[in-house]
Amino acid sequence: MKRILITGGGGFLGSHLADRLITEGNEVLCMDNFFTGSRMNIHHLLDNKNFELIRHDVTFPTYVEVDEIYNLACPASPVHYQFDPVQTTKTSVIGAINMLGLAKRLKIKILQASTSEVYGDPEIHPQPESYRGNVNPIGPRACYDEGKRCAETLFFDYHRQHNVKIKVMRIFNTYGPRMNQNDGRVVSNFIVQALKGQDITIYGDGKQTRSFCYVDDLIDGMYRLMNSHDGFTGPVNIGNPGEFTMLELAEKIIDLTGSKSKLVFRPLPQDDPLQRKPIIDIAQKELGWEPKVPLTEGLKKTIAYFEKVI
Numbered sequence: 001m002k003r004i005l006i007t008g009g010g011g012f013l014g015s016h017l018a019d020r021l022i023t024e025g026n027e028v029l030c031m032d033n034f035f036t037g038s039r040m041n042i043h044h045l046l047d048n049k050n051f052e053l054i055r056h057d058v059t060f061p062t063y064v065e066v067d068e069i070y071n072l073a074c075p076a077s078p079v080h081y082q083f084d085p086v087q088t089t090k091t092s093v094i095g096a097i098n099m100l101g102l103a104k105r106l107k108i109k110i111l112q113a114s115t116s117e118v119y120g121d122p123e124i125h126p127q128p129e130s131y132r133g134n135v136n137p138i139g140p141r142a143c144y145d146e147g148k149r150c151a152e153t154l155f156f157d158y159h160r161q162h163n164v165k166i167k168v169m170r171i172f173n174t175y176g177p178r179m180n181q182n183d184g185r186v187v188s189n190f191i192v193q194a195l196k197g198q199d200i201t202i203y204g205d206g207k208q209t210r211s212f213c214y215v216d217d218l219i220d221g222m223y224r225l226m227n228s229h230d231g232f233t234g235p236v237n238i239g240n241p242g243e244f245t246m247l248e249l250a251e252k253i254i255d256l257t258g259s260k261s262k263l264v265f266r267p268l269p270q271d272d273p274l275q276r277k278p279i280i281d282i283a284q285k286e287l288g289w290e291p292k293v294p295l296t297e298g299l300k301k302t303i304a305y306f307e308k309v310i
Ligand code: NAD
Pocket: 007, 008, 009, 010, 011, 012, 013, 014, 031, 032, 033, 034, 035, 036, 037, 038, 056, 057, 058, 059, 071, 072, 073, 074, 075, 076, 077, 091, 095, 113, 114, 115, 116, 170, 171, 172, 173, 174, 175, 180
């Protein structure tokens, strides 16, 4: 049995990861400041003897004794990470330094939840890990994109300079139960709007694309990466290569919910990437991983969740 720290463990992905790690027979120490996460996400774990919660901000030092760290703390939706952009950069950069310092002191493995946003608005399509990206360093998304890029730099420097064992994962858009219904991401927005019979808000012309990965697939990739052989650091893309326009996504959700909602068009936010799709050859080869849940099936499960909570 390992004792495993998850920063951001009260969030969407962190809470699913906590479930998985406890199911695998581990103890989980969940650290969260609840900026975007919620106690509801981990409510079912609060009485579990293998689960412990600490309310703490990752930008402050943390002295705990654990065997592994998954560093997920960071708001992930544009609306939330742009709410307090300075804090977003601090969370990624100072948070990474603190968690890497902890991993260095304890001589343990640490996994970083990086993002496809390190590719910015990509000029190469689909995106391999070797692509260095096209990020606007002074735009409204930069606090997130550059914070995550700097965190990757810190991970590789702690690895080279201090022999810290690192795993870096570039996560592509992920959806599923426990997404925060108010966080402004497209899947939760469209489902909530469809279920409430409100207008579905398409930003821009809706022809921009994203590749959506169901949460269970994503968590399986994360778990496999942490447990991959020592020589493998990543970065590795984890995402579903199925690529959809926002119009296609809206139509699918209207279809699956039987909603009468209408599509309305709103301005495209600045620097919004036009296309995004992972190449997952490295994940397939190094982790034996590929996504299994098709979009329609994953959306049905997500819709069933939102029907219960809204
Ligand atoms: P989320 O917002 O649901 O979870 C993030 C969690 O981190 C929340 O519980 C939040 O309260 C916590 N947090 C934020 N700042 C903190 C701080 N300073 N100290 C402690 N806790 C803090 O988002 P998520 O979708 O679960 O994302 C988890 C991680 O995965 C993030 O690092 C995100 O950047 C990354 N990621 C997610 C996606 C996705 O599609 N969901 C895509 C790429 C990367």
